[in-house]
Amino acid sequence: MAAAAAGARINCFFLNPINPLNSKTTTRLTTHLHFRLSRKTPPTFCTRASATTPDETSAAANDPFVLTTPLYYVNAPPHMGSAYTTIAADAIARFQRLLGKRVIFITGTDEHGEKIAAAAAANDSTPAQHCDLISQSYVTLWKDLDIGYDKFIRTTDPKHEAIVKEFYSRVRDNGDIYRADYQGLYCINCEEYKDEKELLENNCCPTHLKPCVARKEDNFFFALSKYQKPLEETLAKNPNFVQPSYRLNEVQSWIKSGLRDFSISRALVDWGIPVPNDSKQTIYVWFDALLGYISALSEDMEQPSLERAVSSGWPASLHLIGKDILRFHAVYWPAMLMSAGLGLPKMVFGHGFLTKDGMKMGKSLGNTIEPNDLVQKFGSDAVRYFFVREVEFGGDGDYSEDRFINIVNAHLANSIGNLLNRTLGLLKKNCQSTLVIDSSIAAEGTTFKDTVEKLVEKARVDYENLSLSSACEAVLEISNAGNSYMDGRAPWSLFKQGGAASEAAAKVVILHVINDLVIILEAMRVIAIALSPVTPSLSWRIYRQLGYSKDQFYAATWSDTRWGGLKGGQVMAQPQPIFARIESQTEEENRVEAPKKVKKNKLPQSQQVVEA
Numbered sequence: 001m002a003a004a005a006a007g008a009r010i011n012c013f014f015l016n017p018i019n020p021l022n023s024k025t026t027t028r029l030t031t032h033l034h035f036r037l038s039r040k041t042p043p044t045f046c047t048r049a050s051a052t053t054p055d056e057t058s059a060a061a062n063d064p065f066v067l068t069t070p071l072y073y074v075n076a077p078p079h080m081g082s083a084y085t086t087i088a089a090d091a092i093a094r095f096q097r098l099l100g101k102r103v104i105f106i107t108g109t110d111e112h113g114e115k116i117a118a119a120a121a122a123n124d125s126t127p128a129q130h131c132d133l134i135s136q137s138y139v140t141l142w143k144d145l146d147i148g149y150d151k152f153i154r155t156t157d158p159k160h161e162a163i164v165k166e167f168y169s170r171v172r173d174n175g176d177i178y179r180a181d182y183q184g185l186y187c188i189n190c191e192e193y194k195d196e197k198e199l200l201e202n203n204c205c206p207t208h209l210k211p212c213v214a215r216k217e218d219n220f221f222f223a224l225s226k227y228q229k230p231l232e233e234t235l236a237k238n239p240n241f242v243q244p245s246y247r248l249n250e251v252q253s254w255i256k257s258g259l260r261d262f263s264i265s266r267a268l269v270d271w272g273i274p275v276p277n278d279s280k281q282t283i284y285v286w287f288d289a290l291l292g293y294i295s296a297l298s299e300d301m302e303q304p305s306l307e308r309a310v311s312s313g314w315p316a317s318l319h320l321i322g323k324d325i326l327r328f329h330a331v332y333w334p335a336m337l338m339s340a341g342l343g344l345p346k347m348v349f350g351h352g353f354l355t356k357d358g359m360k361m362g363k364s365l366g367n368t369i370e371p372n373d374l375v376q377k378f379g380s381d382a383v384r385y386f387f388v389r390e391v392e393f394g395g396d397g398d399y400s401e402d403r404f405i406n407i408v409n410a411h412l413a414n415s416i417g418n419l420l421n422r423t424l425g426l427l428k429k430n431c432q433s434t435l436v437i438d439s440s441i442a443a444e445g446t447t448f449k450d451t452v453e454k455l456v457e458k459a460r461v462d463y464e465n466l467s468l469s470s471a472c473e474a475v476l477e478i479s480n481a482g483n484s485y486m487d488g489r490a491p492w493s494l495f496k497q498g499g500a501a502s503e504a505a506a507k508v509v510i511l512h513v514i515n516d517l518v519i520i521l522e523a524m525r526v527i528a529i530a531l532s533p534v535t536p537s538l539s540w541r542i543y544r545q546l547g548y549s550k551d552q553f554y555a556a557t558w559s560d561t562r563w564g565g566l567k568g569g570q571v572m573a574q575p576q577p578i579f580a581r582i583e584s585q586t587e588e589e590n591r592v593e594a595p596k597k598v599k600k601n602k603l604p605q606s607q608q609v610v611e612a
């Protein structure tokens, strides 16, 4: 705290416009921020660029990649819309880990406030019991969806409460909190006072289509207006702060239209963190929840403190959020952080909505798709792949079961699964499932290897730029190219030719054919790694088929996508389908007379085995 009182040096990283998340290409700017700020003099933010010393460079390289999802409201169990952000975040986290980054992937649940208290009451439950139950349903779903988070923060966790109170006190001591009356129209589902101009008929919230309620309260206010200029300057200097770029305009126009101080306490809500020095009020749920991104960094065993939590990885590299909560993350949150003298996150990415009949899928509208049902029916890889591949990250996307089945069948079962299966089948039949040559030698003189190298590099760039759908597309193109290569070479017929020709000629033909199989299997190895951020379990199944152990799979990094990993002598596993085709309802009905195929492995219902 002594350092805080004396003023502390904050290091800020402005992002490279071409590759916003690559910290190696960041320009470092330093400034001196004073934690004690007078109300008249807003903090200068990142004012001076300086040359980066080698020590600083290595410190930057060692900085963890801190990635967050929103903390989900526990008014109801998760739906596919909430799962969407987390799936995307998990893919990004896995990709960064493949690059060798130390990743801290934070998710959790937002458990305070009026909406949660009302949901608990509606279920005849206490808020605490209700939160335990629903929070657990998120944990369970994340497990079923193969989400590998590092920290799960609940805003009812005592360490979170301690950090919120410390932060609040710091902002108050900086002169940014004052008491006043507030009157306005409140949307309980958004947990936000609304501007009358943005409401529909009967003062209905445009997102939740429910009327807002008139409220008048004696509250504590945060002096957001004081940060108008610093925020404008921050965005002007660092346009990558808000992504995709088209969302920046929206944020800039909010700021330009004038920032109004907002109420950060509630006199009528008991279910929340008491305001320090006024236990009759609780802290506004958004002021509370945003701090979960910092309190999550606090170690369970240590005495919670803002300073310690911040030193464990703040500022975050990336906040992933839906576009509906952009104002909180790109306006309120940076202003709160400036007030407390803390660094700003490097990027806020606002993705679009999953919609049903054009309306945002949501708990309040009750038009949701159950992620549990999808996972039980189709498996986690299919669900993860479909939403990442089909919804361009940033835009909206509509779900339809037909489309879901068509996409995952065409891409995962046919293009990738079949290619691996038929290649392994041929290798088993003709070479006892053993590679007789290194893949680097097998590929000499072919252009296929160049194609794979180009596509996997494209996938890397796409992942880095958060173009997740394009990354999937690039990987899929590898398997499409592999299928075309196999079809062009038709090794099955060459094997037959080999058998019919003279011994010498047969050997030559067979060598060519074996080369082809090795080349395809090497491409499959590359696909497995490159698609593992999106389909981790499918990728492991591919790796296992190629004769690798689980440890080898987990040890793989992005550099292993370089051509040449498969060596002569490697023995492949018994060919088994890695992704079974999903039978659509109509297909199933048309097949009533057909004999049932045996299901191998533990595969989700409605998937049926594809033969090589």
Ligand code: MSP
Binding pocket: 069, 070, 071, 072, 073, 080, 081, 082, 084, 085, 110, 289, 290, 291, 292, 320, 321, 322, 323, 324, 325, 352, 353, 354, 355, 360, 361, 362
């Ligand atoms: N509790 C706040 C976030 C606090 S973060 C400090 C909240 N919770 S929420 O459960 O309502 O929403 C969480 C996230 O899920 C938001 O990013 C929201 O955009 C996202 N989604 C909710 N429905 C969605 C869709 N139908 N489609 C895509 N994402 C959606 O807001």
